Amino acid sequence: MAQGVCVIAEFRNGAFRRVSFEVASEGKRLADALGEPLTAIALGQGIAAAAADLGEYGVEKVYAVDQPVLKDYLAETYAPVVAEVLRTLQPKVVLSPASVDGKDLSARVAARLGAGLAQDCTALQIEAGALKAKRPVYGGKALAWYEWADGTWPQMASCRPNVMACVMPDSSKQAAVETPAVTLPAALKTRVVAVEAADGKVDLAEAQVIISGGRGLKAPENFALLEELALLLGGAVGASRAAVDAGWRPHAEQVGQTGKVVTPSLYMACGISGAIQHLAGMGSSKFIVAVNKDPEAPIFSKADYGVVDDLFQFVPAFIEEVKKLKAAC
Ligand SMILES: Cc1cc2nc3c(=O)[nH]c(=O)nc-3n(C[C@H](O)[C@H](O)[C@H](O)COP(=O)(O)OP(=O)(O)OC[C@H]3O[C@@H](n4cnc5c(N)ncnc54)[C@H](O)[C@@H]3O)c2cc1C
Structure with missing residues (x-):
């Protein structure tokens, strides 16, 4: 009989991504509600040493597949391996990050297992021993709750990054690590040739602070202001589609x-x-802060704090204040 919660952890560039800890924390909460164990599946290269650290977030056992061919995410290699481990493990609930790779992977794994999947969830709970998931729909205009039909296995959900609370890691706890025997696809149709990372930049999807600019910036060089502020606050720069379509910023920074x-x-x-x-x-x-010179701009209806001002006046003054505060700390 299916039992427990299993999380799929995301390992990139020699470390687990933060969202993996959020998903593990959420998994622990659900496993406790079920009174069942929490396990994890982690794929990558050089993963064996880091895998036990997932125990700090409540994972009891990690099924770690450490292979050079799994160094970079590739649906062709990851999906069959994860599906195979899940078939053996038979967890009741499977959680994964709703990152770009995580959404791709969980959809493919769900298809292989014939499972129901709720993507990009913002809340999860156990009701009468079964999973219920909440996710935004219609571009965030409405929220929908999902449940799984009786007898469907497993109940799969991906968790939107930066939404689920991450527990304080308990460094006294380590997970047991097991290396499952898996069959890697013999002949690959595709392979990752190179991954070009934007050096030193905070990943937009994982950023705790995002300073975003739109058409109001007027020219690409004016984004230097936002870059300076983002750097001071340890954040990333985002952009509206208008700024991206104008060629001022790369599409990777487009929010929406x-x-x-x-x-x-x-x-x-x-x-x-x-x-x-x-x-x-x-x-x-x-927290949403809007800086716009038009007091009627719709962004103010969503903002926690609104600044009705010319951004070219406000942002430099704000940067000076942040610098003073940082110097005083
Ligand atoms: C199918 C579809 C998908 C889309 N997807 C996206 C998406 O993913 N992301 C997205 O962003 N948009 C998307 N759009 C486009 C969206 O509808 C808007 O056109 C776009 O978001 C507008 O960008 P903006 O706010 O930068 O520009 P504008 O709407 O032109 O707003 C510029 C703002 O800057 C303010 N401003 C001007 N000068 C200053 C100044 N000196 N100081 C302070 N404020 C100033 C103005 O008052 C104005 O409010 C999509 C549209 C469609 C139809």
């Missing part, structure tokens, strides 16, 4: 319905009107 969905602790929108398609990407941020 056709860009990235982000949930930082602080989202600062500068010179962005707040079109519904932009709000769909940042509306779940914990």
